[in-house]
Amino acid sequence: MTTASPDRTQQTDTRQRFDMGELAAYHDGPALSDAVATGARVTVTWDDGTQGHFPLLWLRDHCPCAACRHPLTRERLYLPLESISGAPTVSLDDGILRLAWADGHVSHFDPVWLHQRRLEEAGMQQPQALPARRPWASDFRPTRVRHADFLEKQGEREWLEALLRDGLVLLEEGPLADEEVSRLAGRIGPMRATNFGARFDVRSKPNPNNAAYTAIGLALHTDLPNWRQPPDIQLLYCLQNEAEGGESTFADGFAVAEALRDVDPEAFRILAETPIDFRFQDEAHDIAVRAPVIQLDADGNPLEVRFNNWIRDTLRLPLARVEAWYAAYQRFWQMLHDPRHQIEFALEPGQMIAFDNRRVLHGRRAFDPNTGKRHLQGTYLDLDLLESRLRVLAR
């Protein structure tokens, strides 16, 4: 039923491997030594001694031939709607697993691709590992990447990894060019447009519809928590910062939430379990959502922080829970703004700060618009496309 090919040379470049319709790499891994159909599964053995079992329907569903996976779009065309009747004929074809199905269809599988997808390892694998989140330590300072390096793949990758890991990264030595933020964003993906536009200017304006467009100090906050899906990533590019004041402030909302859980578990529980209303109104908009300040994932870990005192709407809680909610909110507020958790620095012209708006809170000191100009240009990006970019750079 099978023929071993123990002498098969291991190839190290995906382009030389059997095409599974994947653009991500699958170059490193062992060769096949045996494969055999037993009942409704195929048992595969590699020359490093590992073994995997694959149900017939799984194998049929993952057939990479042009009829089953579109050669241009790489999308799956096969519909796994029929049951598989009869065991396939299993063989090794020049080191590639070959299955000849009872209905005449033939499928091939690259041994390394298959090795990386052993179902015995399922659950532990992600399609491609991304940097894990790392809480800010007490001496945290953001990673700095030079603008010129960002324009090279290695620097962009370093910038992306720091942003996904720390939720904050600083670009520096960039040009003082209008719309540079849009050009940098464009390397990653399309700008996420909101009611404030796709690209916004942060400076004091007449008739502001948002506190950011005044000169007042801004306590720590997240942007647009009144949206079902607030923007993931914010870019703020500094073009001018001559005014007195206006230093930027940041805190790691997830780390502070965990610190709150340590010192005041009841306050943490209240903020995590109590949906409140956030709402922004102007002549053209009334954007509102009900959500907790700290949203947890299924494992109880912080998934998102919504914190923006300006657009908290009426607090609609049962009377008996109002005072405890305010006490929890005050406690979280104080911890966020505590110098142990809040970092502060003045953005210099040519610097761009990027941060995860669902994790990291940002703010600024008041500035005096009579002492000089302060002008930032900002936009938002979807986290999906940062992760995508990192995967593409890793190919």
Next chain:
Amino acid sequence: MTTASPDRTQQTDTRQRFDMGELAAYHDGPALSDAVATGARVTVTWDDGTQGHFPLLWLRDHCPCAACRHPLTRERLYLPLESISGAPTVSLDDGILRLAWADGHVSHFDPVWLHQRRLEEAGMQQPQALPARRPWASDFRPTRVRHADFLEKQGEREWLEALLRDGLVLLEEGPLADEEVSRLAGRIGPMRATNFGARFDVRSKPNPNNAAYTAIGLALHTDLPNWRQPPDIQLLYCLQNEAEGGESTFADGFAVAEALRDVDPEAFRILAETPIDFRFQDEAHDIAVRAPVIQLDADGNPLEVRFNNWIRDTLRLPLARVEAWYAAYQRFWQMLHDPRHQIEFALEPGQMIAFDNRRVLHGRRAFDPNTGKRHLQGTYLDLDLLESRLRVLAR
């Protein structure tokens, strides 16, 4: 401490009421008849006999004066970080509740605004009621709104309400004008850009990177389930549809998920509790997420359906769960495409279909590009801005 004003004439226009910094209406409601501070709360009585209790910090936090709420941005400036020392002096001032705080600050509250925010009713209230979702009945046909009516407030409101209620609405008798879809979208909010651009053309193309850009039939699916946040609302505007075939198909994913729960609760449970990988790859992108096919909210109701066979990635499940997952997927697939659940009609030029991409699946029959042209223009919108638009139209 208080003076009643039982003869106060009830006003019916928000603009004549005391300005609470709200643009949403609060015109209908009773007048104040009494208010008194007792301990850390103020007890308010209206002339319809209702009574409400408000904690002092809640009242201080909701003060609408220009120092506490920015007169232009309407955003909250007051920070509820101090405890309130001493009871305020409570009075009725020409029918308005007046609180003179121990530190000298004075707050006023409109009686109707306050009546609508009685904490005794909290939890039952939303800031503004939106249409509830209604599952499709067996004879469901989408509401139709004429293009000319959509351009008037009443027609736009009808269109928005049908879309939020049914997840699907048909616009008709529109012009055969390039980019009309962008103009209509622009009335609601900015287009949501993805890796396929902000506005896309659906027609058969050379070198497609997506099955939609071929002439093949498309089974029911949701768009971009490989994103953390797939687009909420899709607009598809038909400019040409002369080719044979190409009829549009739709199914209410939430209704079919509930039907699945009825007939095969184990299949429903598997699809709801098993995250799988979705992934799109092309030369510039590798956008992937792990999520279940049916995502439930905290109450166990369907919140989102992710269903797109083309961009299902490798199924990474423990061996013992693979076959049961496929069986559940097959069952859901068959029910979705069952004529009892799937509706079908040909889009005519000048019609635009809009649907909730997280609830309603869409597809199309194959068409023969040699028999005529088929050209749709599409874009995505955020649900937040549809809801916002409906609230603004209701002012």
